[in-house]
Amino acid sequence: MSHTPTTQSNTNASGAAAKPTLTGVRIRQRKGQAKATAKFEPETFRDSLLLHLALVATPPTTNDLVAKLVQAGTTLEYLKYSEQLFELLFVGGLLQPGGAYLDDKRSPFYILQPAGGELGDWPPVKGIVETLQRVIQRYRYLQRPLEESFLPDLLGYLAKWDADQRAKLAEAIAMLVIELQIAPKALTSLAKDHVVKDQVGLDFLTKFFRVYLARQSIDHLAATIRRSGLRDILTVFPVQIRDRAHLDAHFKKEGLPQIIDWYAKVALSEIKEETISAVSRMINDEDSNQQIVEHLKAQQAERPAPEADLCEWIFLGWMKAFDWTARADQLDANVVAFVNRLAPTLEPFCNGAKAEVGIINAVQVFCYQDTRILKAFPQILKVFYNTDIVSDQAIIYWHQKGAKPQGKQHFLKVTQALVDFLEEESDEDDE
Known part of the structure; x- marks a missing residue:
């Protein structure tokens, strides 16, 4: 026998009308709801x-x-x-x-x-x-x-x-x-x-x-x-x-x-990032060159890194701290002056031919990648030579067979005059 749904309405204790309900109708639970409420x-x-x-x-x-x-x-x-x-x-x-x-x-x-x-x-x-x-x-x-x-x-x-x-x-x-x-x-x-x-x-x-x-x-x-x-x-x-x-x-x-x-390699990569960040931060905080050198020496004592790598990281830290917002026609002069001011923070760590040639190559690759200071390369090299960061022999070796392939012919050409001068000086010293 079929059932006809009837609507019932009740009044609760507060006197408010309750919602109507259907009687005589079997309401099936949805499958998803049944699974969600099922006992675990x-x-x-x-x-x-x-x-x-x-x-x-x-x-x-x-x-x-x-x-x-x-x-x-x-x-x-x-x-x-x-x-x-x-x-x-x-x-x-x-x-x-x-x-x-x-x-x-x-x-x-x-x-x-x-x-x-x-x-x-x-x-x-x-x-x-x-x-x-x-x-x-x-x-x-x-x-x-x-x-x-x-x-x-x-x-x-x-x-x-x-x-x-x-x-x-x-x-x-x-x-x-x-x-x-x-x-x-x-x-x-x-x-x-x-x-x-x-x-x-x-x-x-x-x-x-x-x-x-x-x-x-x-x-x-x-x-x-x-x-x-x-x-x-x-x-x-x-x-x-x-x-x-x-x-x-x-x-x-x-x-x-x-x-x-x-x-x-992982540890060296971590030291690299820490060194670049530390050098940049100390420059921006206007720490003295001596304070930067002392920090780097303490780091080397605790977590030593190859000097060739360390010299490159120091330079990259300089460039991270450098003010790149100057007019384009002033960038070359500004970066040379900046390098000259910070040269004493690099000189104590640039010992030996590998480190000296390595820092030249680091600057070469950086100037090749950031062409805003491309013309400053020979001037930076002169600063390195004048502040005893690199020797004349390191520059001559780099020019003859040590340069990186990135923009090699350009950099050899713009440094030819400096190399000729250094070779002449070396010949006079030999005599």
Whole structure:
């Protein structure tokens, strides 16, 4: 028998009329709303997924495992239970806060599983990584929770696993970053105090580097480290050995000289930026030349850099502080006077032929790139010679075979008169 909707109107205690309601009509809950309000039952999800995985033959094949997971995904809510899905595939069971297992129930296939036994020749690390890659290609929404929450949290529990298990996790995450191109944000967890303790984080990072470099170049790895948000790999070292000497010794012992060379370049780049900024700031603050020299000497004592590089950075710091707002026809004279005033801050560090030729080339390249002071080059060179920053032999050598290719013919031409004069002076001295 059909029901005819009737409208009921009630008056509440305050006397205000209540909103009319429909009686006799069954209002269905929307599917999305039902999912959002559904009870969160991770153990129920786990048990359901284990039923699907129990159908995978042993020894397993990756194709069979992928097929069963994709089939399970048609009925199970992978997005809602993504953390539990990953826990089963990585560590085999559900985890409590803090990293301990919730109970004794385990997946038959997971990354930390020992090889052999019913697995046969199927490698759990490679097999699960390939499985994840193909499942995530099917369910793209799983990649973000994997890289943004699950893996960073999992690496926070590293101390819970033994050395062999940590090695498997390092291999798996390196492969996921390379092959699935997941964001390497998880590496920031290695700098947490409880992970740094007892070199747990360092041990993991070393194994991660080894696996990564077996598949990709050091430049590729360097880009990954930059994207990870790990500010400095030294932060993974325990505080008592957190310095360059221990870093070099560790990676030399581990047979990873590429890491030592890469880190040296990174450290040098940081010193470069700091030097340029410091010189520019001190000039703008009207510090004396002597104060600038003392600062640079203290920096060299604490974090030494090659003198050829340091001289170039000092010059770049000058140019950063220089007032470029003057009229174009006055820039040449202004920059020469500026260089002459600051020459005493460079002279103490420009020792030896390499540093002297290097600073000439630094000025050459700068003038080539910023043509506003292109004509000032020979005058700057004269200032360098008159203030003992460079010798006559350094200028002659630069002119004969040491000049950079950038605008080379132009710079050789405009300095020909100076070089002729220096060669004549040198001949007279010899006589």
